[in-house]
Amino acid sequence: MTLTLNSPLDMHLHVRDNDMLKTVVHLSTYSFAGAIIMPNLVPPITTIKALKAYKQRILSSTCKDDFEPLMTLFFKSDYDYEFLKEAKKYISAIKLYPSGVTTNSLDGVSSMDVEKLRGTLEAMSELEIPLLVHGETSGFVMDREKEFCSIYEQFAINFPNLKIVMEHITTAQSVALLDRYENLYATITLHHLLITLDDVIGGMLKPHLFCKPIAKRVEDKEELLRVALSAYPKVMFGSDSAPHPKDKKECCGCAAGVFTAPIVLQVLTQLFEKYDKLENLQAFVSDNAQKIYNFKPLNKKVTLEKKEFIVPNSYGSVVPMFAGEKLLWSIKGVL
């Protein structure tokens, strides 16, 4: 049994830089025709020059020419119209981080006051540059995304022509916003379709499942599954695959992020098959994103076979989700 996907896309990906980039990027290129590349390097990507150089480093770290890094800038509230007009030639979106909420986000925005961000957001709106948001407050860890919903609403109301993507949503409250605001969209990760907080801290503590936003309750996971599996047009797949070396995960202060790049497509196929929704996978991993971002990806076919795949224990220094476990599907041509 095989399944062929047309131009699958990962709409939220961390490939980092230098050696880590070389370790991980090819693991996305065998599954995807393109990926939205997160800009939270150290320092973050805030200039066109840095962006072009980073794109070049990504391309030269892979021998494949059928994978397009879809570049993003790190949001700053002092980007002006002229800068953004020029930047638009090279970027797919701009990513906004509240300061300090996740890995390498200290240079993010310290106030979510709409008026302080209005100049940049209006220019983005006019130039049709999507805004991607890590939507968490600095509140209690289980409430951060829920508390951010009112900020999403302020953004959606104040900038009705701005496409706003709520990145890696984890709660039923965020899903509910999708129906209420035409200009709100969302990415959903693989791991948030699979785990709850119980998987992270309910038994033994599992650092490789520790991520931001943290996985929530079963009723949240069920809402994410509902919209992902039903080809609901406002949600896209975005892995948020975030590689950290093993010694930064298994230590006294573990970094946030689940590394899923090498196995996302296989596990998504397994998941959609389990719920008898394989026919909706194409929408979730590509078609919805093409419509939301209004773009045509590289033409690429990726074929999955129903053939066992044993997940390696690590890729270089990075431990993937499902390390050492057996998956039911493989990507054709990938050992």
Add this chain to the structure above:
Amino acid sequence: MTLTLNSPLDMHLHVRDNDMLKTVVHLSTYSFAGAIIMPNLVPPITTIKALKAYKQRILSSTCKDDFEPLMTLFFKSDYDYEFLKEAKKYISAIKLYPSGVTTNSLDGVSSMDVEKLRGTLEAMSELEIPLLVHGETSGFVMDREKEFCSIYEQFAINFPNLKIVMEHITTAQSVALLDRYENLYATITLHHLLITLDDVIGGMLKPHLFCKPIAKRVEDKEELLRVALSAYPKVMFGSDSAPHPKDKKECCGCAAGVFTAPIVLQVLTQLFEKYDKLENLQAFVSDNAQKIYNFKPLNKKVTLEKKEFIVPNSYGSVVPMFAGEKLLWSIKGVL
């Protein structure tokens, strides 16, 4: 500045066995006149013979004769009256674990149905043996203790003469039960007076703060602080200090437990001083427990000095809470 405590007691302590016992037990003997010793070894302590032998191993692991291990049995629903009558000579309490809720608890009770436990609990009630309970259901990790409250209520109502200690409580709901049922008491750990879930998973993931029950919300912590600091007579200090080797904490599946034994008394003093409640520390760390358990501990004075103490990075293979940090108080005579 010094503070002298009379016979401080740790009413919930894990000292494990063999090499680990030798590593950790003396760290409790310099702070305490006695400690309630948890019975969840592998296999658990369920016979008088095993209990006596374990007590002997504890005593011979320390050169001090001013520390009394207060022994407990691991609750089994088939303990009969005659056995318990004999056991009472050697034990201070019996500890009940729901099966699977924490470290080495698989042999615990699989049903909390009062009728199934009635025989043993009635015998304990008649013999005046306190029941200590790890009160968590197998539900969602943040709800487990809250869900257990109705079981505590069933126990309290059905066995009005049984002293029931809710061990290591972490929620405002458990605190509220204390006022409602005369025969309910509680221990509170140091770490649950200091941390919330945010400290464990809100920034970097902190495996050395991972414990069961997991730390909860700030409003829960405030309720625990309120009763601990006010000399509320139904709560006692119990560290739940739980040593695991570093490689079982900083790994892909980290064991639950915070190791606080070497620093609990110093940090408690610092905490009570911070809230200007030093006069209530004696009640929290000894007097309340003596009244609740109706016993006289060994006569021992422990003096704390307001003198810096740098917490070692590890004791043997075990990393303590506050490793490498500076505390404001020291125990006199302990370097």
